[in-house]
Amino acid sequence: MGWPYIGETLKLYTENPNSFFSNREKRYGEIFKTHILGCPCVMISSPKLAKIVLVSQSHMFKPTYPPSKEKMIGPEAVFFHQGPYHSHLKKLIQSSFLPSAIKGSVSQIEDIVLRLLLTWEHSNTINTLREMKKYAFEVAMLSVFGNKLESEIEGIRDLYQCLEKGYNSMPLDLPGTPFNKAMKARKGLNQKLRRMIEKRKEKSGGEGLLEALLSNEEEGKIKLNESQIADNIIGVIFAAHDTTASVLTWLLKYLHDNPHLLHDVKREQEEIRRKRLEANRRITWDDTRQMPLSTRVIQETLRAASILSFTYREAVEDVEMEGYLIPKGWKVLPLFRSIHYSAEFFPHPHKFDPSRFEVAPRPNTYMPFGNGAHSCPGSELAKLEMLVFLHHLTITFQWEVIGEDGVQYGPFPVPRDGLPIKVYPAKC
Numbered sequence: 001m002g003w004p005y006i007g008e009t010l011k012l013y014t015e016n017p018n019s020f021f022s023n024r025e026k027r028y029g030e031i032f033k034t035h036i037l038g039c040p041c042v043m044i045s046s047p048k049l050a051k052i053v054l055v056s057q058s059h060m061f062k063p064t065y066p067p068s069k070e071k072m073i074g075p076e077a078v079f080f081h082q083g084p085y086h087s088h089l090k091k092l093i094q095s096s097f098l099p100s101a102i103k104g105s106v107s108q109i110e111d112i113v114l115r116l117l118l119t120w121e122h123s124n125t126i127n128t129l130r131e132m133k134k135y136a137f138e139v140a141m142l143s144v145f146g147n148k149l150e151s152e153i154e155g156i157r158d159l160y161q162c163l164e165k166g167y168n169s170m171p172l173d174l175p176g177t178p179f180n181k182a183m184k185a186r187k188g189l190n191q192k193l194r195r196m197i198e199k200r201k202e203k204s205g206g207e208g209l210l211e212a213l214l215s216n217e218e219e220g221k222i223k224l225n226e227s228q229i230a231d232n233i234i235g236v237i238f239a240a241h242d243t244t245a246s247v248l249t250w251l252l253k254y255l256h257d258n259p260h261l262l263h264d265v266k267r268e269q270e271e272i273r274r275k276r277l278e279a280n281r282r283i284t285w286d287d288t289r290q291m292p293l294s295t296r297v298i299q300e301t302l303r304a305a306s307i308l309s310f311t312y313r314e315a316v317e318d319v320e321m322e323g324y325l326i327p328k329g330w331k332v333l334p335l336f337r338s339i340h341y342s343a344e345f346f347p348h349p350h351k352f353d354p355s356r357f358e359v360a361p362r363p364n365t366y367m368p369f370g371n372g373a374h375s376c377p378g379s380e381l382a383k384l385e386m387l388v389f390l391h392h393l394t395i396t397f398q399w400e401v402i403g404e405d406g407v408q409y410g411p412f413p414v415p416r417d418g419l420p421i422k423v424y425p426a427k428c
């Protein structure tokens with residue numbers, strides 16, 4: 001359980017997560033206890049036990065977040081709930097991110113990619129993570145608010161950035177602290193979103209998740225009030241943004257480190273470009289379904305990067321598991337990363353090998369987007385975003401990593417210094 005109060009928190013956040021988990025797993029097996037962020041925790045690293053927590057007995061394990069984070073995102077956001085409110089919201093959010101709902105935004109996503117890549121042409125050095133954050137943020141804004149730009153959007157962008165800066169800071173609510181600034185930005189966001197909601201109620205024909213949450217209000221099923229809508233809009237931007245940007249940064253790193261794969265991905269993408277040019281058209285949803293190798297590279301990136309190393313739940317009562325007692329109130333952490341790095345399910349787990357996905361992974365062993373009631377509703381959008389980006393990146397540029405190898409945590413694991421690169425025009 002480590003030191004009093006701090007437990008093993010420092011080790012977890014400073015050690016390589018692969019060795020933190022695997023050292024303990026070797027010593028104690030696939031279920032063991034520790035102490036993180038002031039809470040006693042049980043870590044589990046087998047697909048069978050993770051399924052019990054996330055799927056079959058999920059009612060015994062509620063989602064749990066530090067109170068400061070809940071306050072900052074908004075307590076009515078989907079992540080923090082269970083039961084009828086959660087499933088109602090989840091259906092609404094999911095309906096905005098199903099393939100049928102996002103198919104129509106491929107051209108708009110492509111526009112965002114093209115605008116971003118244009119700025120790369122005259123850049124000397126590019127910080128990949130920073131650029132991917134810009135991209136993922138624009139796509140998140142598009143999917144939440146639609147393509148019709150409203151005057152509030154710019155203000156929302158600035159306030160959101162301030163909120164993000166304070167999110168991982170110490171929760172010290174004193175004047176001038178990042179946390180305090182973030183909480184002020186959160187209040188500002190609420191006001192702006194409320195004004196947008198008022199305006200949208202007066203007009204019809206709006207787009208995006210905001211419209212889905214509002215139109216449900218009109219139908220009068222379970223009426224969502226304004227703060228429920230605002231908390232979920234902020235929550236979805238939050239969930240969509242850093243995650244996708246971090247995975248995209250790893251995608252560039254892995255392709256750079258595996259030139260033979262990059263060569264084959266580029267060939268696949270050149271073929272799509274040839275077809276597009278022949279028909280004089282832009283990239284379509286159907287094109288993105290014709291990219292088998294690029295899709296496998298993305299699947300393997302999600303496994304190898306495992307940016308969400310684990311998730312948190314809390315036992316709502318005493319639970320017995322594999323002969324161990326998990327006391328009520330203890331946190332339970334299914335370790336996605338350990339499962340993704342198990343040689344039993346992913347042979348030679350440290351090798352970046354997209355061909356392993358030529359065969360579907362065994363059930364409950366591949367969970368980059370989680371599992372069960374709280375699994376990610378944005379997985380299709382995230383994959384689409386990555387494919388459209390990969391298409392234009394590989395046909396336009398080649399890139400060279402100029403930083404040193406290494407990983408940093410912010411809070412997701414990302415290549416050191418955000419992966420600085422130099423880009424050159426692609427050779428045909």
Ligand code: HEM
Nearest residue numbers: 078079239240243244247308311368369370374376378382
């Ligand atoms: C590659 C990018 C992404 C990764 C790796 C990822 C991963 C995850 C994971 C593992 C969970 C489950 C967390 C848990 O069980 O506690 C989750 C939940 C969630 N994700 Fe994503 N996500 C990504 C992108 C997105 C995008 C683009 C959206 C936008 C719609 C999104 C929205 C959400 C939401 C709203 C939840 C909470 C669902 C719930 O509590 O029912 N994510 N994500």
